[in-house]
Amino acid sequence: MSKALPSRSENYSEWYNELVKRADLAENSAVRGCMVIKPYGYSIWEKMQRALDDMFKETGHSNAYFPLFIPKSYLSKEAAHVEGFAKECAVVTHYRLKQDENGKGIVVDPAAKLEEELIVRPTSETVIWSTYKNWIQSYRDLPLLINQWANVVRWEMRTRLFLRTAEFLWQEGHTAHATAGEAIAETKQMLEVYATFAEEWMALPVLRGVKTPNERFAGAIDTYCIEALMQDGKALQAGTSHFLGQNFAKAFDVKFQDRDGKLEHVWGTSWGVSTRLMGALIMAHSDDSGLVLPPKLAPIQVVIVPIFKNEEQLEQLRARVSDIVKELKKRGISVKFDDSDANKPGWKFAEYELRGVPVRLALGMRDLENGTVEVARRDTKTKETVPLEGIVEHLSTLLDDIQQAIYDKAFAFREANTTPVNSYEEFKEVLDGKGGFVLAHWDGTSETEDKIKEETKATIRCVPLNAPEEPGTCVYSGAPSARRVVFARSY
Amino acid sequence: MSKALPSRSENYSEWYNELVKRADLAENSAVRGCMVIKPYGYSIWEKMQRALDDMFKETGHSNAYFPLFIPKSYLSKEAAHVEGFAKECAVVTHYRLKQDENGKGIVVDPAAKLEEELIVRPTSETVIWSTYKNWIQSYRDLPLLINQWANVVRWEMRTRLFLRTAEFLWQEGHTAHATAGEAIAETKQMLEVYATFAEEWMALPVLRGVKTPNERFAGAIDTYCIEALMQDGKALQAGTSHFLGQNFAKAFDVKFQDRDGKLEHVWGTSWGVSTRLMGALIMAHSDDSGLVLPPKLAPIQVVIVPIFKNEEQLEQLRARVSDIVKELKKRGISVKFDDSDANKPGWKFAEYELRGVPVRLALGMRDLENGTVEVARRDTKTKETVPLEGIVEHLSTLLDDIQQAIYDKAFAFREANTTPVNSYEEFKEVLDGKGGFVLAHWDGTSETEDKIKEETKATIRCVPLNAPEEPGTCVYSGAPSARRVVFARSY
Numbered sequence: 001m002s003k004a005l006p007s008r009s010e011n012y013s014e015w016y017n018e019l020v021k022r023a024d025l026a027e028n029s030a031v032r033g034c035m036v037i038k039p040y041g042y043s044i045w046e047k048m049q050r051a052l053d054d055m056f057k058e059t060g061h062s063n064a065y066f067p068l069f070i071p072k073s074y075l076s077k078e079a080a081h082v083e084g085f086a087k088e089c090a091v092v093t094h095y096r097l098k099q100d101e102n103g104k105g106i107v108v109d110p111a112a113k114l115e116e117e118l119i120v121r122p123t124s125e126t127v128i129w130s131t132y133k134n135w136i137q138s139y140r141d142l143p144l145l146i147n148q149w150a151n152v153v154r155w156e157m158r159t160r161l162f163l164r165t166a167e168f169l170w171q172e173g174h175t176a177h178a179t180a181g182e183a184i185a186e187t188k189q190m191l192e193v194y195a196t197f198a199e200e201w202m203a204l205p206v207l208r209g210v211k212t213p214n215e216r217f218a219g220a221i222d223t224y225c226i227e228a229l230m231q232d233g234k235a236l237q238a239g240t241s242h243f244l245g246q247n248f249a250k251a252f253d254v255k256f257q258d259r260d261g262k263l264e265h266v267w268g269t270s271w272g273v274s275t276r277l278m279g280a281l282i283m284a285h286s287d288d289s290g291l292v293l294p295p296k297l298a299p300i301q302v303v304i305v306p307i308f309k310n311e312e313q314l315e316q317l318r319a320r321v322s323d324i325v326k327e328l329k330k331r332g333i334s335v336k337f338d339d340s341d342a343n344k345p346g347w348k349f350a351e352y353e354l355r356g357v358p359v360r361l362a363l364g365m366r367d368l369e370n371g372t373v374e375v376a377r378r379d380t381k382t383k384e385t386v387p388l389e390g391i392v393e394h395l396s397t398l399l400d401d402i403q404q405a406i407y408d409k410a411f412a413f414r415e416a417n418t419t420p421v422n423s424y425e426e427f428k429e430v431l432d433g434k435g436g437f438v439l440a441h442w443d444g445t446s447e448t449e450d451k452i453k454e455e456t457k458a459t460i461r462c463v464p465l466n467a468p469e470e471p472g473t474c475v476y477s478g479a480p481s482a483r484r485v486v487f488a489r490s491y
Numbered sequence: 492m493s494k495a496l497p498s499r500s501e502n503y504s505e506w507y508n509e510l511v512k513r514a515d516l517a518e519n520s521a522v523r524g525c526m527v528i529k530p531y532g533y534s535i536w537e538k539m540q541r542a543l544d545d546m547f548k549e550t551g552h553s554n555a556y557f558p559l560f561i562p563k564s565y566l567s568k569e570a571a572h573v574e575g576f577a578k579e580c581a582v583v584t585h586y587r588l589k590q591d592e593n594g595k596g597i598v599v600d601p602a603a604k605l606e607e608e609l610i611v612r613p614t615s616e617t618v619i620w621s622t623y624k625n626w627i628q629s630y631r632d633l634p635l636l637i638n639q640w641a642n643v644v645r646w647e648m649r650t651r652l653f654l655r656t657a658e659f660l661w662q663e664g665h666t667a668h669a670t671a672g673e674a675i676a677e678t679k680q681m682l683e684v685y686a687t688f689a690e691e692w693m694a695l696p697v698l699r700g701v702k703t704p705n706e707r708f709a710g711a712i713d714t715y716c717i718e719a720l721m722q723d724g725k726a727l728q729a730g731t732s733h734f735l736g737q738n739f740a741k742a743f744d745v746k747f748q749d750r751d752g753k754l755e756h757v758w759g760t761s762w763g764v765s766t767r768l769m770g771a772l773i774m775a776h777s778d779d780s781g782l783v784l785p786p787k788l789a790p791i792q793v794v795i796v797p798i799f800k801n802e803e804q805l806e807q808l809r810a811r812v813s814d815i816v817k818e819l820k821k822r823g824i825s826v827k828f829d830d831s832d833a834n835k836p837g838w839k840f841a842e843y844e845l846r847g848v849p850v851r852l853a854l855g856m857r858d859l860e861n862g863t864v865e866v867a868r869r870d871t872k873t874k875e876t877v878p879l880e881g882i883v884e885h886l887s888t889l890l891d892d893i894q895q896a897i898y899d900k901a902f903a904f905r906e907a908n909t910t911p912v913n914s915y916e917e918f919k920e921v922l923d924g925k926g927g928f929v930l931a932h933w934d935g936t937s938e939t940e941d942k943i944k945e946e947t948k949a950t951i952r953c954v955p956l957n958a959p960e961e962p963g964t965c966v967y968s969g970a971p972s973a974r975r976v977v978f979a980r981s982y
Contacts, residue, residue, distance in 0.1 A: 031558045031618070033563060034559070037556040042556055062533070063530065063533050065528065066531045066659050067526070086589065089587060091586065091588065091599050092581045095579070095581055097578070097610070106565075106577055151641075
């Protein structure tokens with residue numbers, strides 16, 4: 001067992017980086033800013049994918065696949081869009097390497113220069129809307145409800161595993177509708193799908209809100225978002241759903257004939273979540289001993305560690321455990337019986353703690369005699385001795401309890417770290433103190449928002465969807481405000 | 492309904508291209524050589540993925556994800572490998588676009604040139620083995636059994652939907668082992684996984700064999716393959732599994748300490764199948780009316796078309812059908828009840844035929860009275876009237892029968908188009924006649940292989956794994972040969 005993790009209070013950032021590596025979730029690759037997602041980390045991502053994909057399909061969406069490359073000219077067709085993405089594009093300029101004549105090894109073949117450069121997709125609105133042009137003629141072709149699971153590249157200068165990487169994995173939904181109303185309803189529906197996923201699967205409470213114009217997606221009319229709070233008091237945007245209006249339909253000339261035979265531009269949405277969710281999951285729940293995973297996303301939900309002195313004892317333990325393992329599997333609970341003798345039980349305990357396995361059973365000869373087993377919870381680090389009789393039922397309930405407890409803890413943390421403030425002094429005090437979500441009045445101008453960001457590094461995370469009307473005055477300018485918005489420093 | 496498909500006998504190639512487009516499987520994108528996989532096509536690919544992924548996991552493999560980009564210098568580290576892929580690489584040279592000062596719009600920013608060019612992965616051996624160097628120290632770290640689902644890019648000049656595209660989707664397994672024997676066993680095991688998948692899921696009989704040195708993967712010691720026969724008598728390589736020896740371990744200095752404390756280079760394998768399988772699936776079974784899909788891969792297995800004159804009749808039919816639909820779904824059979832009144836039954840029949848739905852039920856008022864339903868099979872185009880009572884059981888058996896029948900038909904076709912020949916005259920005659928697999932003696936030299944390819948466009952598809960010893964003489968050179976090999980023209 002290697003040395004302990006840095007603690008969160010000591011160095012939150014180092015704690016995160018080390019945890020990601022030691023729990024075998026991901027690591028940096030030799031390619032600047034690109035990560036390797038390791039098998040254990042990827043198996044969590046696969047569970048997220050499966051759950052989200054099922055939810056997308058239940059809401060009527062189909063998967064498809066569009067090209068990795070976008071012709072440079074496409075990116076330019078929507079003005080705000082290219083402005084937003086041009087600065088961080090990986091550009092393919094050639095399509096061949098060759099042996100250099102001067103013995104310098106393999107070089108780019110200058111004769112194989114592309115006529116038009118290709119951009120590695122940072123997001124696929126342009127290539128998808130250029131395709132939709134041919135797919136949509138009539139109102140009968142609408143709504144068009146499509147999702148894509150893909151890799152995208154944004155050339156970020158400062159990267160961190162999962163949170164900000166040059167290449168990342170994500171899904172991007174792209175839908176087309178006959179009316180603005182239907183498109184807005186879709187935008188909100190998918191936001192709710194994300195919020196439900198975050199809360200029910202990730203055990204992560206989220207605020208649902210709308211971005212200010214400053215923070216909007218490049219090319220959207222409105223960007224809806226879910227915002228989560230991390231343990232260091234910083235916010236993390238966990239998913240976005242954009243109402244695109246007719247922007248991309250106009251840029252790519254996508255029209256449909258309505259029921260009256262009139263040609264109209266189509267209304268669009270796009271929405272996405274990415275491997276960034278892995279970062280949110282890790283940072284929201286884990287502790288100084290390692291990962292804490294909500295059972296619904298844990299690759300191993302229950303680990304059974306036998307305590308034995310010799311092969312004969314192990315055989316007895318194995319015999320008693322095999323039915324339990326079978327029964328757990330039958331219920332869809334993933335279980336590992338770790339009978340390897342390469343490592344001592346204590347080493348195994350620490351290892352599964354680091355990897356966030358929600359429940360650990362330890363079973364020795366005394367337990368066999370007594371008909372009991374030691375059950376340890378990862379989230380609370382509590383242990384209890386329970387009868388082997390009925391253990392499967394017990395574990396099934398316990399996993400549900402843990403899922404709920406992890407959510408409740410995160411929710412209580414967020415509540416304790418959401419602070420209404422009524423002056424700029426108070427605003428800065430809270431930010432520099434415990435941080436968290438700061439609820440403040442704002443005058444609605446980008447100017448004030450910019451100033452506050454410049455002076456405090458806090459941004460408006462969102463205007464909450466369910467924010468009550470509450471007249472007040474902007475903490476910065478003193479101008480009138482209709483409701484509080486949510487400020488925070490963020491990832 | 493648009494006009495009929497071109498027939499296979501008329502123009503096989505056009506038939507394929509049109510079928511892929513009309514059945515909504517895929518289309519060409521605006522980016523040269525890159526395809527859009529449409530929702531219906533993608534849903535077949537998803538079924539393939541799920542089945543393969545389950546088989547990989549059952550054989551002990553885990554998924555992970557490695558970077559899209561490969562530093563140019565990495566590609567060069569294995570000599571045969573770079574030789575094989577350098578000519579068809581998409582090369583990223585810059586990481587930013589900018590507004591051109593001369594008003595030419597968006598241009599590549601020359602200030603943002605990469606120090607070292609990045610290659611969009613054509614395959615990931617190099618980036619993965621550079622990572623394995625850090626993951627493998629001891630025999631305890633072996634075997635390392637990893638798979639990746641990803642997109643790759645090979646800049647092909649002549650592309651065809653699914654069969655040969657610049658970007659394609661695939662999985663690539665990359666494993667590391669302590670001994671040559673274990674690595675070879677893994678190579679063969681994964682070939683058998685592919686063969687089983689092809690035969691049991693795709694209903695596609697395949698030959699298992701080894702490639703000649705000419706046809707080997709760039710960087711492999713041995714390439715094993717499965718080869719299928721298409722309806723036009725051409726072969727299609729449907730999957731490959733490579734024994735890499737220590738080639739990549741040496742190129743990337745990947746060593747492990749064995750049980751005796753000695754440092755040794757690791758032994759490797761890699762294996763992959765791609766969206767090319769979609770091409771094989773389409774070409775092997777489909778007919779002049781459209782797709783024929785084996786039930787196990789059909790997104791819709793049973794379609795029910797009600798025949799009605801008014802809403803009241805439809806209601807009665809719907810009431811009778813709803814239990815059947817529920818019961819089918821409970822058994823995991825995907826069913827669609829197409830009660831739209833936008834199109835007539837005849838139109839629907841043709842549409843589902845085009846899309847390869849294995850079984851179609853048609854149900855009218857007379858059927859309700861008689862307690863019967865018309866059941867039509869897509870593969871044989873036969874119809875029968877069967878009692879509604881017990882229909883679910885009937886359909887469940889029928890789908891199994893269809894899966895088997897499609898396989899049997901493809902198997903019989905392959906048998907009828909596999910021809911042993913004993914002279915070069917006969918060889919050419921068969922090739923120019925019905926084509927298919929030609930079993931011929933070959934002297935074992937690349938020279939002869941090249942000559943035959945040059946003169947006839949036929950290549951050695953494989954040396955079959957189970958080929959019986961049968962001394963003979965090479966059809967080209969007359970030199971002695973120990974066994975027949977399989978020649979064919981191919982995709």
